[in-house]
Amino acid sequence: MIVKIISSDWLKRAGNRIDAGPHTSGAIEFREVINSIEHNRLNDCLNSDGIRISPYFKRVYVKGIENGKYMLGNTNILDFKLTGRADILSMRVISQYDDALYFKKGDIIVTCFGTVGNLAYYRESMSDMVASTNFMRISTNEDALPSGYLFAYMNTAFGKVILTQNETGSVIPSLLPEQIQDYNVPRFGKTFEKEIDQRIKTSSELRDKSNSLFKSAGRLVNDKFNFPEYLALTHREFNTGRVSSLFVTRRMDATYHDQIAQMSDDLVEQTGAENDLAELGIQALEGNRMKQIFTGEDYGVPFFTSGEIFRADVTPERFLLRKSLKGDEVWQTREEDLLIARSGQVGGIIGTGVWADSRFDGACVSPHVLKLRVTNQSVDAGYLYAFLCCTDVGYRQLIRGAAGSSVPFLSINDILAIKLPRMSEDDEARIGEMVRQAGRLAAEAQQLEKEAVKMVEDAIEAAAPKH
Known part of the structure; x- marks a missing residue:
């Protein structure tokens, strides 16, 4: 009270x-x-x-x-x-x-x-x-x-x-x-206000440039493999299809085998993809489900939910008590991780992903976020993100595994079984660099906005009467 x-x-x-x-x-x-x-x-x-x-x-x-x-x-x-x-x-x-x-x-x-x-x-x-x-x-x-x-x-x-x-x-x-x-x-005068104004407008421009780079990276993957921009206009469009009984021994839910899922499989197979993510040394890390104890910034680590990771401004609102994070540092997000929303309603955030730029480094994410981490230098993390998160084919490969009627979730085994289409090393590196540049621009945009807000706060405090 x-x-x-x-x-x-x-x-x-x-x-x-x-x-x-x-x-x-x-x-x-x-x-x-x-x-x-x-x-x-x-x-x-x-x-x-x-x-x-x-x-x-x-x-x-x-x-x-x-x-x-x-x-x-x-x-x-x-x-x-x-x-x-x-x-x-x-x-x-x-x-x-x-x-x-x-x-x-x-x-x-x-x-x-x-x-x-x-x-x-x-x-x-x-x-x-x-x-x-x-x-x-x-x-x-x-x-x-x-x-x-x-x-x-x-x-x-x-x-x-x-x-x-x-x-x-x-x-x-x-x-x-x-x-x-x-x-x-x-x-506070035209000169000061114009400086603030320019920072905010530049921040806005950088966010659009960043978003455009992510889209361009996805288009390059689509163009290389002749992937359509969209496989379906809705997320669970009614359709019928036939599948061999050999493929239903593990999964019998219709959306795992429907026409859209089969189309995504066929498109990936046509690229000549041979190795799945597990074989390429991709790690899938999930946070421990534990009692979440929140504290002040000095004693905690930044914490993001599966909804917060998608924001333009990813400033942490809560900090998880550092002492409660026992054991190894599986919980810790690293720069260049792929953050995948692993639960939620199909058509919402589930199966969509975020590129972990510098703002996420060292943070902790909810157990509803799955971290994909590249451990093999033969795979470019930025290229992996472009395929899985910037193309509809990659999204369909992820989302087809959603299981559960009330709150669907994605299993690690299904994700690691996805095969990765490959390009030449130079092409993958070029796409990967586009993704990294997009991440840098997104972080820079947030920094500019924060600086502008802080400058105005400081000006108010300096001008306010002292009692």
Whole structure:
């Protein structure tokens, strides 16, 4: 229980709200700090688009991106790949609303229904996507208030708490545009704000470049082996097929032997692939299922769940007690590991993977994440990632082994039995380097964003009156 004595003036300044949240979160104190230095009201710095939420519409989903646009929801905007789990909204629905559903350059995205206060900044790749009704998009007059600078401020300890102080609703929290019109933004001069703005915009560009490199690596694998971009438009499309009784002695579930699974097998076989991952010295490491004891950063190691590894910003939110990690260091993630989500609903994150760049080095991941590690120099880890995680054929090879009706999971034996198509050493190295460069850009993007946020926080603390 949190107990706090507050002044009656605070109640007035909070709009006579008597729920505890705004008063115990520190929002009132932070707001006083911002009001004590030079600032502008957000509402005075918006352009003609202002603060907008997509109108409610009937959601009609389609197969194939040629029939619609990716629609981003609360979770999607935080993901590095954006479209990894996004639905495709029918173009017929989109066309009814002119440009009301589209993102615009410089948009700051704030989740406002369900999960409130998560933030994302516009990326050029969003220009051909549409927005769900679960977040607001803020468009500033760039001359009056650079959008990148505003985004950095909103991500500070001050900006984030003040932003969400007017959140309402106990079952489904919400935050409406009119509740943040009086949101005050500290000002520190054009030179400083432009520097912050440029860091945020460069970070956005680097994330798109990184994502593009991952896609290009996958396309090179597809082109080399004549793999189609997609084997199926949905994850468990109804189909029929015949299979020899010899192949059902170990597995009898239909999706392991269906047409799509057989097609992926045939395509891999046509490449002349001879060795499976186990024979190539690939290790599959799973974390121990143990009581998870969380502690402060000084006494723990960064911990990521199977959902968190896919975020654009993979800053750890929790730290697992180092002393509880007994035995060898199987739990420890290394740079260049492949992190595969091994459980979840088919069509979700299960079977999808993340390249462990420098941000993951030494971290601990949930038992729901499987680590694939190259131990043989004859296999390039980046090339392995490109095949398994950047092509649909590789994904189908992984996902076909999902077992379980309630929460499907992937078994280590099925994954290590996957055969790896091979190219020349130079071609594999070239693709592997593309993957590594993509990882470096993703890490650099996060670093730039963190630096910008820290610079704004430091400026606020330096300008605030000393008591």
